[in-house]
Amino acid sequence: MIQEDILTAIEQFDTIIIHRHVRPDPDALGSQVGLQTIIKASFPKKNVYVVGESDPSLDFLAGMDAIEDSTYKHALVIVCDTANTDRIDDERFGSGQKLIKIDHHPEVDQYGDMQWVDTTASSTSEMIYELYLLGKKRGLQINAAAARLLYAGIVGDTGRFLYPSTTKRTMNYAGDLIGYDFDRQQLYDGMYQIDENIAKLKGYILQNYELQPSGFCTIRLTKDLMAKFNLEAGETSATVGTLGEIAGVLAWVMFVEEDDQIRARIRSKGPAINEIAQAFHGGGHPLASGATVYSWEEADKLCQVMDEACSKYQ
Structure with missing residues:
Protein backbone atom coordinates (compact mmCIF):
# COMPACT_ATOMS: atom_id res chain seq x y z
CA MET A 1 0.00 0.00 0.00
CA ILE A 2 1.60 3.26 -1.15
CA GLN A 3 0.47 5.19 1.92
CA GLU A 4 2.27 2.72 4.20
CA ASP A 5 5.41 3.08 2.07
CA ILE A 6 5.20 6.87 2.41
CA LEU A 7 4.83 6.57 6.18
CA THR A 8 7.87 4.31 6.30
CA ALA A 9 9.92 6.85 4.34
CA ILE A 10 8.83 9.64 6.70
CA GLU A 11 9.91 7.52 9.66
CA GLN A 12 13.30 6.73 8.10
CA PHE A 13 14.51 10.22 7.18
CA ASP A 14 15.79 12.81 9.64
CA THR A 15 15.46 15.69 7.16
CA ILE A 16 12.25 16.19 5.16
CA ILE A 17 11.62 19.02 2.70
CA ILE A 18 8.10 19.63 1.37
CA HIS A 19 7.31 21.44 -1.90
CA ARG A 20 4.09 22.39 -3.71
CA HIS A 21 3.09 24.16 -6.92
CA VAL A 22 3.85 27.72 -7.96
CA ARG A 23 1.21 30.38 -7.31
CA PRO A 24 -0.13 28.49 -4.30
CA ASP A 25 -3.78 28.23 -3.34
CA PRO A 26 -5.15 27.16 0.06
CA ASP A 27 -4.91 23.47 -0.81
CA ALA A 28 -1.28 23.74 -1.93
CA LEU A 29 -0.31 25.49 1.30
CA GLY A 30 -2.71 23.52 3.47
CA SER A 31 -1.40 20.15 2.35
CA GLN A 32 2.24 21.26 2.33
CA VAL A 33 2.37 22.95 5.73
CA GLY A 34 -0.30 20.69 7.23
CA LEU A 35 1.92 17.70 6.46
CA GLN A 36 4.93 19.52 7.91
CA THR A 37 3.00 20.27 11.10
CA ILE A 38 1.84 16.67 11.49
CA ILE A 39 5.37 15.32 11.02
CA LYS A 40 6.86 17.82 13.48
CA ALA A 41 4.19 17.01 16.06
CA SER A 42 4.81 13.30 15.61
CA PHE A 43 8.62 13.36 15.37
CA PRO A 44 9.94 16.44 17.21
CA LYS A 45 13.58 15.60 16.51
CA LYS A 46 13.16 15.61 12.72
CA ASP A 55 1.99 34.72 -1.69
CA PRO A 56 1.11 37.79 0.42
CA SER A 57 -2.61 37.03 0.13
CA LEU A 58 -2.04 33.69 1.87
CA ASP A 59 0.42 34.77 4.54
CA PHE A 60 -2.37 34.40 7.11
CA LEU A 61 -2.20 30.63 6.51
CA ALA A 62 1.52 29.93 6.74
CA GLY A 63 5.01 31.12 5.89
CA MET A 64 7.87 29.41 4.06
CA ASP A 65 11.36 28.40 5.18
CA ALA A 66 14.62 29.57 3.62
CA ILE A 67 17.12 26.70 3.42
CA GLU A 68 20.54 26.15 1.90
CA ASP A 69 21.12 23.81 -1.04
CA SER A 70 23.18 21.56 1.24
CA THR A 71 20.05 20.80 3.29
CA TYR A 72 18.85 18.55 0.46
CA LYS A 73 21.73 16.12 0.94
CA HIS A 74 20.30 12.88 2.39
CA ALA A 75 16.83 14.49 2.58
CA LEU A 76 13.41 13.10 1.79
CA VAL A 77 11.56 15.45 -0.58
CA ILE A 78 7.76 15.39 -0.81
CA VAL A 79 5.87 17.36 -3.46
CA LEU A 99 11.28 11.98 -3.92
CA ILE A 100 7.59 11.39 -3.23
CA LYS A 101 4.61 12.81 -5.11
CA ILE A 102 1.24 13.26 -3.33
CA ASP A 103 -1.48 14.73 -5.54
CA HIS A 104 -5.15 14.64 -6.49
CA HIS A 105 -4.91 16.13 -9.99
CA PRO A 106 -5.24 14.00 -13.14
CA GLU A 107 -1.84 12.51 -13.98
CA VAL A 108 0.38 14.68 -16.18
CA ASP A 109 3.97 13.79 -15.25
CA GLN A 110 5.04 10.62 -13.52
CA TYR A 111 7.85 11.71 -11.23
CA GLY A 112 9.40 10.61 -7.98
CA ASP A 113 10.42 7.34 -6.42
CA MET A 114 6.91 6.96 -5.03
CA GLN A 115 3.64 8.42 -6.31
CA TRP A 116 0.31 8.59 -4.52
CA VAL A 117 -2.26 10.09 -6.88
CA ASP A 118 -5.95 9.96 -5.97
CA THR A 119 -8.19 11.85 -8.38
CA THR A 120 -11.26 10.91 -6.31
CA ALA A 121 -10.03 13.10 -3.46
CA SER A 122 -11.44 16.61 -3.25
CA SER A 123 -8.03 18.00 -2.41
CA THR A 124 -4.51 17.02 -1.47
CA SER A 125 -5.31 18.26 2.03
CA GLU A 126 -7.97 15.54 2.22
CA MET A 127 -5.28 13.00 1.27
CA ILE A 128 -2.93 14.27 3.97
CA TYR A 129 -5.65 13.81 6.58
CA GLU A 130 -6.21 10.29 5.26
CA LEU A 131 -2.47 9.67 5.60
CA TYR A 132 -2.71 10.79 9.22
CA LEU A 133 -5.61 8.41 9.88
CA LEU A 134 -3.63 5.51 8.43
CA GLY A 135 -0.56 6.52 10.42
CA LYS A 136 -2.24 6.88 13.82
CA LYS A 137 -1.39 3.28 14.68
CA ARG A 138 2.26 4.08 13.90
CA GLY A 139 2.35 7.12 16.17
CA LEU A 140 1.32 9.90 13.80
CA GLN A 141 -0.20 12.86 15.65
CA ILE A 142 -2.27 15.84 14.58
CA ASN A 143 -2.90 19.12 16.38
CA ALA A 144 -5.10 22.19 15.97
CA ALA A 145 -2.55 23.98 13.77
CA ALA A 146 -2.44 21.09 11.31
CA ALA A 147 -6.24 20.69 11.41
CA ARG A 148 -6.67 24.38 10.55
CA LEU A 149 -4.38 24.08 7.54
CA LEU A 150 -5.97 20.90 6.18
CA TYR A 151 -9.46 22.27 6.70
CA ALA A 152 -8.49 25.43 4.79
CA GLY A 153 -7.19 23.30 1.93
CA ILE A 154 -10.37 21.26 1.74
CA VAL A 155 -12.61 24.34 1.93
CA GLY A 156 -10.57 26.11 -0.75
CA ASP A 157 -10.51 23.28 -3.28
CA THR A 158 -14.18 22.39 -2.83
CA GLY A 159 -15.37 26.00 -3.15
CA ARG A 160 -16.77 25.83 0.38
CA PHE A 161 -18.17 22.34 -0.37
CA LEU A 162 -20.06 23.49 -3.49
CA TYR A 163 -18.01 21.68 -6.16
CA PRO A 164 -18.85 18.16 -7.40
CA SER A 165 -15.53 16.92 -5.97
CA THR A 166 -17.09 17.11 -2.50
CA THR A 167 -17.93 13.60 -1.31
CA LYS A 168 -19.22 11.94 1.84
CA ARG A 169 -15.58 11.21 2.70
CA THR A 170 -14.77 14.91 2.29
CA MET A 171 -17.54 15.93 4.65
CA ASN A 172 -16.59 13.28 7.22
CA TYR A 173 -12.97 14.45 7.24
CA ALA A 174 -14.02 18.10 7.45
CA GLY A 175 -16.28 17.19 10.37
CA ASP A 176 -13.32 15.60 12.14
CA LEU A 177 -11.11 18.62 11.54
CA ILE A 178 -13.52 21.21 12.91
CA GLY A 179 -13.42 19.30 16.18
CA TYR A 180 -9.98 20.80 16.80
CA ASP A 181 -9.55 24.14 18.53
CA PHE A 182 -9.01 26.74 15.81
CA ASP A 183 -10.94 29.87 14.88
CA ARG A 184 -13.00 28.99 11.79
CA GLN A 185 -14.44 32.50 11.47
CA GLN A 186 -10.98 34.01 11.42
CA LEU A 187 -9.95 31.44 8.81
CA TYR A 188 -12.96 32.23 6.61
CA ASP A 189 -12.26 35.95 6.93
CA GLY A 190 -8.71 35.39 5.75
CA MET A 191 -9.85 33.30 2.79
CA TYR A 192 -12.93 35.23 1.66
CA GLN A 193 -13.13 38.71 3.18
CA ILE A 194 -12.16 41.29 0.54
CA ASP A 195 -10.85 44.83 0.68
CA TYR A 204 -15.42 46.45 -13.12
CA ILE A 205 -15.43 42.77 -14.09
CA LEU A 206 -19.22 42.60 -14.05
CA GLN A 207 -19.45 45.68 -16.27
CA ASN A 208 -16.76 44.73 -18.79
CA TYR A 209 -16.79 40.97 -19.36
CA GLU A 210 -17.24 39.49 -22.84
CA LEU A 211 -19.71 36.62 -23.22
CA GLN A 212 -19.89 34.52 -26.40
CA PRO A 213 -22.99 32.63 -27.67
CA SER A 214 -21.21 29.37 -26.75
CA GLY A 215 -21.25 30.32 -23.08
CA ARG A 220 -8.75 40.98 -19.29
CA LEU A 221 -7.03 42.70 -16.40
CA THR A 222 -4.10 44.72 -17.69
CA LYS A 223 -1.22 46.11 -15.66
CA ASP A 224 -2.59 49.63 -16.10
CA LEU A 225 -6.00 48.56 -14.84
CA MET A 226 -4.56 46.87 -11.75
CA ALA A 227 -2.48 49.97 -11.03
CA LYS A 228 -5.70 51.97 -11.18
CA PHE A 229 -7.23 49.71 -8.53
CA ASN A 230 -3.95 49.60 -6.58
CA LEU A 231 -3.73 45.81 -6.81
CA GLU A 232 -0.99 43.23 -7.32
CA ALA A 233 -1.59 40.36 -9.74
CA GLY A 234 -1.87 37.79 -6.95
CA GLU A 235 -4.65 39.70 -5.22
CA THR A 236 -6.99 39.23 -8.18
CA SER A 237 -7.47 35.56 -7.28
CA ALA A 238 -10.29 36.64 -4.96
CA THR A 239 -12.36 37.59 -8.01
CA VAL A 240 -11.87 34.47 -10.14
CA GLY A 241 -15.33 33.08 -9.38
CA THR A 242 -17.18 36.27 -10.26
CA LEU A 243 -17.92 35.38 -13.88
CA GLY A 244 -19.26 31.98 -12.86
CA GLU A 245 -22.14 33.66 -11.05
CA ILE A 246 -23.55 34.98 -14.34
CA ALA A 247 -26.42 33.02 -15.89
CA GLY A 248 -25.45 31.45 -19.21
CA VAL A 249 -21.71 31.28 -18.50
CA LEU A 250 -20.39 27.78 -19.16
CA ALA A 251 -16.65 28.40 -18.86
CA TRP A 252 -14.48 31.45 -18.38
CA VAL A 253 -10.94 32.80 -18.38
CA MET A 254 -9.61 35.69 -16.32
CA PHE A 255 -6.42 37.07 -17.86
CA VAL A 256 -4.10 38.92 -15.48
CA GLU A 257 -1.17 40.78 -17.04
CA GLU A 258 2.15 40.66 -15.22
CA ASP A 259 5.56 42.08 -16.15
CA ASP A 260 6.72 39.25 -18.40
CA GLN A 261 3.65 37.06 -18.84
CA ILE A 262 -0.13 36.93 -18.70
CA ARG A 263 -1.68 34.62 -16.13
CA ALA A 264 -4.82 32.79 -17.26
CA ARG A 265 -7.20 31.58 -14.56
CA ILE A 266 -9.53 29.07 -16.24
CA ARG A 267 -12.79 27.74 -14.82
CA SER A 268 -15.62 25.60 -16.18
CA LYS A 269 -19.08 24.33 -15.32
CA GLY A 270 -18.97 21.59 -17.95
CA PRO A 271 -16.24 21.15 -20.56
CA ALA A 272 -12.96 19.69 -19.30
CA ILE A 273 -10.28 22.39 -19.36
CA ASN A 274 -7.18 20.82 -17.84
CA GLU A 275 -5.83 19.55 -21.17
CA ILE A 276 -6.41 22.99 -22.69
CA ALA A 277 -4.44 24.51 -19.82
CA GLN A 278 -1.61 22.03 -20.40
CA ALA A 279 -1.37 23.20 -24.01
CA PHE A 280 -0.81 26.74 -22.74
CA HIS A 281 1.95 26.14 -20.18
CA GLY A 282 -0.31 25.17 -17.31
CA GLY A 283 -2.49 22.44 -15.82
CA GLY A 284 -4.96 21.64 -13.10
CA HIS A 285 -8.36 20.01 -12.71
CA PRO A 286 -11.02 19.32 -15.37
CA LEU A 287 -13.10 22.24 -14.04
CA ALA A 288 -10.42 24.51 -12.51
CA SER A 289 -7.03 25.11 -14.10
CA GLY A 290 -4.38 27.73 -14.65
CA ALA A 291 -2.18 28.59 -17.62
CA THR A 292 0.32 31.18 -18.83
CA VAL A 293 0.48 33.05 -22.13
CA TYR A 294 3.13 35.50 -23.23
CA SER A 295 1.19 37.90 -25.45
CA TRP A 296 -2.36 39.06 -26.00
CA GLU A 297 -2.22 37.28 -29.37
CA GLU A 298 -1.60 34.01 -27.55
CA ALA A 299 -4.44 34.92 -25.18
CA ASP A 300 -6.69 35.21 -28.24
CA LYS A 301 -5.68 31.68 -29.27
CA LEU A 302 -6.57 30.35 -25.82
CA CYS A 303 -9.95 32.09 -26.05
CA GLN A 304 -10.59 30.51 -29.44
CA VAL A 305 -9.86 27.02 -28.08
CA MET A 306 -12.08 27.64 -25.06
CA ASP A 307 -14.91 28.95 -27.25
CA GLU A 308 -14.71 25.84 -29.42
CA ALA A 309 -14.71 23.58 -26.35
CA CYS A 310 -17.86 25.28 -25.06
CA SER A 311 -19.58 25.01 -28.44
CA LYS A 312 -18.80 21.28 -28.65
CA TYR A 313 -20.00 20.71 -25.10
CA GLN A 314 -23.34 22.35 -25.82
Missing part, protein backbone atom coordinates in the same frame (compact mmCIF):
# COMPACT_ATOMS: atom_id res chain seq x y z
CA ASN A 47 14.08 18.65 10.62
CA VAL A 48 11.05 19.42 8.45
CA TYR A 49 10.99 22.37 6.03
CA VAL A 50 8.50 23.90 3.60
CA VAL A 51 9.80 25.83 0.60
CA GLY A 52 8.49 27.99 -2.24
CA GLU A 53 7.67 31.60 -3.05
CA SER A 54 5.31 33.25 -0.60
CA CYS A 80 2.21 18.08 -2.67
CA ASP A 81 -0.63 19.07 -5.01
CA THR A 82 1.41 19.28 -8.24
CA ALA A 83 0.68 17.18 -11.33
CA ASN A 84 3.64 18.20 -13.49
CA THR A 85 7.25 19.02 -12.72
CA ASP A 86 7.14 22.36 -14.57
CA ARG A 87 4.78 23.69 -11.89
CA ILE A 88 6.77 22.62 -8.84
CA ASP A 89 7.88 25.68 -6.90
CA ASP A 90 11.67 25.64 -6.23
CA GLU A 91 13.54 23.56 -8.79
CA ARG A 92 15.70 21.96 -6.10
CA PHE A 93 13.00 19.33 -5.57
CA GLY A 94 15.14 16.77 -7.41
CA SER A 95 18.18 17.29 -5.19
CA GLY A 96 17.18 15.03 -2.30
CA GLN A 97 17.88 11.36 -1.69
CA LYS A 98 14.27 10.25 -2.26
CA GLU A 196 -12.66 47.73 -0.94
CA ASN A 197 -10.36 47.79 -3.97
CA ILE A 198 -11.16 44.12 -4.67
CA ALA A 199 -14.88 44.92 -4.39
CA LYS A 200 -14.43 47.72 -6.94
CA LEU A 201 -12.54 45.36 -9.25
CA LYS A 202 -15.45 42.92 -9.06
CA GLY A 203 -17.71 45.77 -10.17
CA PHE A 216 -17.56 31.18 -23.00
CA CYS A 217 -16.79 34.33 -21.02
CA THR A 218 -13.60 36.31 -20.54
CA ILE A 219 -12.16 39.38 -18.83
Whole structure:
Protein backbone atom coordinates (compact mmCIF):
# COMPACT_ATOMS: atom_id res chain seq x y z
CA MET A 1 0.00 0.00 0.00
CA ILE A 2 1.60 3.26 -1.15
CA GLN A 3 0.47 5.19 1.92
CA GLU A 4 2.27 2.72 4.20
CA ASP A 5 5.41 3.08 2.07
CA ILE A 6 5.20 6.87 2.41
CA LEU A 7 4.83 6.57 6.18
CA THR A 8 7.87 4.31 6.30
CA ALA A 9 9.92 6.85 4.34
CA ILE A 10 8.83 9.64 6.70
CA GLU A 11 9.91 7.52 9.66
CA GLN A 12 13.30 6.73 8.10
CA PHE A 13 14.51 10.22 7.18
CA ASP A 14 15.79 12.81 9.64
CA THR A 15 15.46 15.69 7.16
CA ILE A 16 12.25 16.19 5.16
CA ILE A 17 11.62 19.02 2.70
CA ILE A 18 8.10 19.63 1.37
CA HIS A 19 7.31 21.44 -1.90
CA ARG A 20 4.09 22.39 -3.71
CA HIS A 21 3.09 24.16 -6.92
CA VAL A 22 3.85 27.72 -7.96
CA ARG A 23 1.21 30.38 -7.31
CA PRO A 24 -0.13 28.49 -4.30
CA ASP A 25 -3.78 28.23 -3.34
CA PRO A 26 -5.15 27.16 0.06
CA ASP A 27 -4.91 23.47 -0.81
CA ALA A 28 -1.28 23.74 -1.93
CA LEU A 29 -0.31 25.49 1.30
CA GLY A 30 -2.71 23.52 3.47
CA SER A 31 -1.40 20.15 2.35
CA GLN A 32 2.24 21.26 2.33
CA VAL A 33 2.37 22.95 5.73
CA GLY A 34 -0.30 20.69 7.23
CA LEU A 35 1.92 17.70 6.46
CA GLN A 36 4.93 19.52 7.91
CA THR A 37 3.00 20.27 11.10
CA ILE A 38 1.84 16.67 11.49
CA ILE A 39 5.37 15.32 11.02
CA LYS A 40 6.86 17.82 13.48
CA ALA A 41 4.19 17.01 16.06
CA SER A 42 4.81 13.30 15.61
CA PHE A 43 8.62 13.36 15.37
CA PRO A 44 9.94 16.44 17.21
CA LYS A 45 13.58 15.60 16.51
CA LYS A 46 13.16 15.61 12.72
CA ASN A 47 14.08 18.65 10.62
CA VAL A 48 11.05 19.42 8.45
CA TYR A 49 10.99 22.37 6.03
CA VAL A 50 8.50 23.90 3.60
CA VAL A 51 9.80 25.83 0.60
CA GLY A 52 8.49 27.99 -2.24
CA GLU A 53 7.67 31.60 -3.05
CA SER A 54 5.31 33.25 -0.60
CA ASP A 55 1.99 34.72 -1.69
CA PRO A 56 1.11 37.79 0.42
CA SER A 57 -2.61 37.03 0.13
CA LEU A 58 -2.04 33.69 1.87
CA ASP A 59 0.42 34.77 4.54
CA PHE A 60 -2.37 34.40 7.11
CA LEU A 61 -2.20 30.63 6.51
CA ALA A 62 1.52 29.93 6.74
CA GLY A 63 5.01 31.12 5.89
CA MET A 64 7.87 29.41 4.06
CA ASP A 65 11.36 28.40 5.18
CA ALA A 66 14.62 29.57 3.62
CA ILE A 67 17.12 26.70 3.42
CA GLU A 68 20.54 26.15 1.90
CA ASP A 69 21.12 23.81 -1.04
CA SER A 70 23.18 21.56 1.24
CA THR A 71 20.05 20.80 3.29
CA TYR A 72 18.85 18.55 0.46
CA LYS A 73 21.73 16.12 0.94
CA HIS A 74 20.30 12.88 2.39
CA ALA A 75 16.83 14.49 2.58
CA LEU A 76 13.41 13.10 1.79
CA VAL A 77 11.56 15.45 -0.58
CA ILE A 78 7.76 15.39 -0.81
CA VAL A 79 5.87 17.36 -3.46
CA CYS A 80 2.21 18.08 -2.67
CA ASP A 81 -0.63 19.07 -5.01
CA THR A 82 1.41 19.28 -8.24
CA ALA A 83 0.68 17.18 -11.33
CA ASN A 84 3.64 18.20 -13.49
CA THR A 85 7.25 19.02 -12.72
CA ASP A 86 7.14 22.36 -14.57
CA ARG A 87 4.78 23.69 -11.89
CA ILE A 88 6.77 22.62 -8.84
CA ASP A 89 7.88 25.68 -6.90
CA ASP A 90 11.67 25.64 -6.23
CA GLU A 91 13.54 23.56 -8.79
CA ARG A 92 15.70 21.96 -6.10
CA PHE A 93 13.00 19.33 -5.57
CA GLY A 94 15.14 16.77 -7.41
CA SER A 95 18.18 17.29 -5.19
CA GLY A 96 17.18 15.03 -2.30
CA GLN A 97 17.88 11.36 -1.69
CA LYS A 98 14.27 10.25 -2.26
CA LEU A 99 11.28 11.98 -3.92
CA ILE A 100 7.59 11.39 -3.23
CA LYS A 101 4.61 12.81 -5.11
CA ILE A 102 1.24 13.26 -3.33
CA ASP A 103 -1.48 14.73 -5.54
CA HIS A 104 -5.15 14.64 -6.49
CA HIS A 105 -4.91 16.13 -9.99
CA PRO A 106 -5.24 14.00 -13.14
CA GLU A 107 -1.84 12.51 -13.98
CA VAL A 108 0.38 14.68 -16.18
CA ASP A 109 3.97 13.79 -15.25
CA GLN A 110 5.04 10.62 -13.52
CA TYR A 111 7.85 11.71 -11.23
CA GLY A 112 9.40 10.61 -7.98
CA ASP A 113 10.42 7.34 -6.42
CA MET A 114 6.91 6.96 -5.03
CA GLN A 115 3.64 8.42 -6.31
CA TRP A 116 0.31 8.59 -4.52
CA VAL A 117 -2.26 10.09 -6.88
CA ASP A 118 -5.95 9.96 -5.97
CA THR A 119 -8.19 11.85 -8.38
CA THR A 120 -11.26 10.91 -6.31
CA ALA A 121 -10.03 13.10 -3.46
CA SER A 122 -11.44 16.61 -3.25
CA SER A 123 -8.03 18.00 -2.41
CA THR A 124 -4.51 17.02 -1.47
CA SER A 125 -5.31 18.26 2.03
CA GLU A 126 -7.97 15.54 2.22
CA MET A 127 -5.28 13.00 1.27
CA ILE A 128 -2.93 14.27 3.97
CA TYR A 129 -5.65 13.81 6.58
CA GLU A 130 -6.21 10.29 5.26
CA LEU A 131 -2.47 9.67 5.60
CA TYR A 132 -2.71 10.79 9.22
CA LEU A 133 -5.61 8.41 9.88
CA LEU A 134 -3.63 5.51 8.43
CA GLY A 135 -0.56 6.52 10.42
CA LYS A 136 -2.24 6.88 13.82
CA LYS A 137 -1.39 3.28 14.68
CA ARG A 138 2.26 4.08 13.90
CA GLY A 139 2.35 7.12 16.17
CA LEU A 140 1.32 9.90 13.80
CA GLN A 141 -0.20 12.86 15.65
CA ILE A 142 -2.27 15.84 14.58
CA ASN A 143 -2.90 19.12 16.38
CA ALA A 144 -5.10 22.19 15.97
CA ALA A 145 -2.55 23.98 13.77
CA ALA A 146 -2.44 21.09 11.31
CA ALA A 147 -6.24 20.69 11.41
CA ARG A 148 -6.67 24.38 10.55
CA LEU A 149 -4.38 24.08 7.54
CA LEU A 150 -5.97 20.90 6.18
CA TYR A 151 -9.46 22.27 6.70
CA ALA A 152 -8.49 25.43 4.79
CA GLY A 153 -7.19 23.30 1.93
CA ILE A 154 -10.37 21.26 1.74
CA VAL A 155 -12.61 24.34 1.93
CA GLY A 156 -10.57 26.11 -0.75
CA ASP A 157 -10.51 23.28 -3.28
CA THR A 158 -14.18 22.39 -2.83
CA GLY A 159 -15.37 26.00 -3.15
CA ARG A 160 -16.77 25.83 0.38
CA PHE A 161 -18.17 22.34 -0.37
CA LEU A 162 -20.06 23.49 -3.49
CA TYR A 163 -18.01 21.68 -6.16
CA PRO A 164 -18.85 18.16 -7.40
CA SER A 165 -15.53 16.92 -5.97
CA THR A 166 -17.09 17.11 -2.50
CA THR A 167 -17.93 13.60 -1.31
CA LYS A 168 -19.22 11.94 1.84
CA ARG A 169 -15.58 11.21 2.70
CA THR A 170 -14.77 14.91 2.29
CA MET A 171 -17.54 15.93 4.65
CA ASN A 172 -16.59 13.28 7.22
CA TYR A 173 -12.97 14.45 7.24
CA ALA A 174 -14.02 18.10 7.45
CA GLY A 175 -16.28 17.19 10.37
CA ASP A 176 -13.32 15.60 12.14
CA LEU A 177 -11.11 18.62 11.54
CA ILE A 178 -13.52 21.21 12.91
CA GLY A 179 -13.42 19.30 16.18
CA TYR A 180 -9.98 20.80 16.80
CA ASP A 181 -9.55 24.14 18.53
CA PHE A 182 -9.01 26.74 15.81
CA ASP A 183 -10.94 29.87 14.88
CA ARG A 184 -13.00 28.99 11.79
CA GLN A 185 -14.44 32.50 11.47
CA GLN A 186 -10.98 34.01 11.42
CA LEU A 187 -9.95 31.44 8.81
CA TYR A 188 -12.96 32.23 6.61
CA ASP A 189 -12.26 35.95 6.93
CA GLY A 190 -8.71 35.39 5.75
CA MET A 191 -9.85 33.30 2.79
CA TYR A 192 -12.93 35.23 1.66
CA GLN A 193 -13.13 38.71 3.18
CA ILE A 194 -12.16 41.29 0.54
CA ASP A 195 -10.85 44.83 0.68
CA GLU A 196 -12.66 47.73 -0.94
CA ASN A 197 -10.36 47.79 -3.97
CA ILE A 198 -11.16 44.12 -4.67
CA ALA A 199 -14.88 44.92 -4.39
CA LYS A 200 -14.43 47.72 -6.94
CA LEU A 201 -12.54 45.36 -9.25
CA LYS A 202 -15.45 42.92 -9.06
CA GLY A 203 -17.71 45.77 -10.17
CA TYR A 204 -15.42 46.45 -13.12
CA ILE A 205 -15.43 42.77 -14.09
CA LEU A 206 -19.22 42.60 -14.05
CA GLN A 207 -19.45 45.68 -16.27
CA ASN A 208 -16.76 44.73 -18.79
CA TYR A 209 -16.79 40.97 -19.36
CA GLU A 210 -17.24 39.49 -22.84
CA LEU A 211 -19.71 36.62 -23.22
CA GLN A 212 -19.89 34.52 -26.40
CA PRO A 213 -22.99 32.63 -27.67
CA SER A 214 -21.21 29.37 -26.75
CA GLY A 215 -21.25 30.32 -23.08
CA PHE A 216 -17.56 31.18 -23.00
CA CYS A 217 -16.79 34.33 -21.02
CA THR A 218 -13.60 36.31 -20.54
CA ILE A 219 -12.16 39.38 -18.83
CA ARG A 220 -8.75 40.98 -19.29
CA LEU A 221 -7.03 42.70 -16.40
CA THR A 222 -4.10 44.72 -17.69
CA LYS A 223 -1.22 46.11 -15.66
CA ASP A 224 -2.59 49.63 -16.10
CA LEU A 225 -6.00 48.56 -14.84
CA MET A 226 -4.56 46.87 -11.75
CA ALA A 227 -2.48 49.97 -11.03
CA LYS A 228 -5.70 51.97 -11.18
CA PHE A 229 -7.23 49.71 -8.53
CA ASN A 230 -3.95 49.60 -6.58
CA LEU A 231 -3.73 45.81 -6.81
CA GLU A 232 -0.99 43.23 -7.32
CA ALA A 233 -1.59 40.36 -9.74
CA GLY A 234 -1.87 37.79 -6.95
CA GLU A 235 -4.65 39.70 -5.22
CA THR A 236 -6.99 39.23 -8.18
CA SER A 237 -7.47 35.56 -7.28
CA ALA A 238 -10.29 36.64 -4.96
CA THR A 239 -12.36 37.59 -8.01
CA VAL A 240 -11.87 34.47 -10.14
CA GLY A 241 -15.33 33.08 -9.38
CA THR A 242 -17.18 36.27 -10.26
CA LEU A 243 -17.92 35.38 -13.88
CA GLY A 244 -19.26 31.98 -12.86
CA GLU A 245 -22.14 33.66 -11.05
CA ILE A 246 -23.55 34.98 -14.34
CA ALA A 247 -26.42 33.02 -15.89
CA GLY A 248 -25.45 31.45 -19.21
CA VAL A 249 -21.71 31.28 -18.50
CA LEU A 250 -20.39 27.78 -19.16
CA ALA A 251 -16.65 28.40 -18.86
CA TRP A 252 -14.48 31.45 -18.38
CA VAL A 253 -10.94 32.80 -18.38
CA MET A 254 -9.61 35.69 -16.32
CA PHE A 255 -6.42 37.07 -17.86
CA VAL A 256 -4.10 38.92 -15.48
CA GLU A 257 -1.17 40.78 -17.04
CA GLU A 258 2.15 40.66 -15.22
CA ASP A 259 5.56 42.08 -16.15
CA ASP A 260 6.72 39.25 -18.40
CA GLN A 261 3.65 37.06 -18.84
CA ILE A 262 -0.13 36.93 -18.70
CA ARG A 263 -1.68 34.62 -16.13
CA ALA A 264 -4.82 32.79 -17.26
CA ARG A 265 -7.20 31.58 -14.56
CA ILE A 266 -9.53 29.07 -16.24
CA ARG A 267 -12.79 27.74 -14.82
CA SER A 268 -15.62 25.60 -16.18
CA LYS A 269 -19.08 24.33 -15.32
CA GLY A 270 -18.97 21.59 -17.95
CA PRO A 271 -16.24 21.15 -20.56
CA ALA A 272 -12.96 19.69 -19.30
CA ILE A 273 -10.28 22.39 -19.36
CA ASN A 274 -7.18 20.82 -17.84
CA GLU A 275 -5.83 19.55 -21.17
CA ILE A 276 -6.41 22.99 -22.69
CA ALA A 277 -4.44 24.51 -19.82
CA GLN A 278 -1.61 22.03 -20.40
CA ALA A 279 -1.37 23.20 -24.01
CA PHE A 280 -0.81 26.74 -22.74
CA HIS A 281 1.95 26.14 -20.18
CA GLY A 282 -0.31 25.17 -17.31
CA GLY A 283 -2.49 22.44 -15.82
CA GLY A 284 -4.96 21.64 -13.10
CA HIS A 285 -8.36 20.01 -12.71
CA PRO A 286 -11.02 19.32 -15.37
CA LEU A 287 -13.10 22.24 -14.04
CA ALA A 288 -10.42 24.51 -12.51
CA SER A 289 -7.03 25.11 -14.10
CA GLY A 290 -4.38 27.73 -14.65
CA ALA A 291 -2.18 28.59 -17.62
CA THR A 292 0.32 31.18 -18.83
CA VAL A 293 0.48 33.05 -22.13
CA TYR A 294 3.13 35.50 -23.23
CA SER A 295 1.19 37.90 -25.45
CA TRP A 296 -2.36 39.06 -26.00
CA GLU A 297 -2.22 37.28 -29.37
CA GLU A 298 -1.60 34.01 -27.55
CA ALA A 299 -4.44 34.92 -25.18
CA ASP A 300 -6.69 35.21 -28.24
CA LYS A 301 -5.68 31.68 -29.27
CA LEU A 302 -6.57 30.35 -25.82
CA CYS A 303 -9.95 32.09 -26.05
CA GLN A 304 -10.59 30.51 -29.44
CA VAL A 305 -9.86 27.02 -28.08
CA MET A 306 -12.08 27.64 -25.06
CA ASP A 307 -14.91 28.95 -27.25
CA GLU A 308 -14.71 25.84 -29.42
CA ALA A 309 -14.71 23.58 -26.35
CA CYS A 310 -17.86 25.28 -25.06
CA SER A 311 -19.58 25.01 -28.44
CA LYS A 312 -18.80 21.28 -28.65
CA TYR A 313 -20.00 20.71 -25.10
CA GLN A 314 -23.34 22.35 -25.82
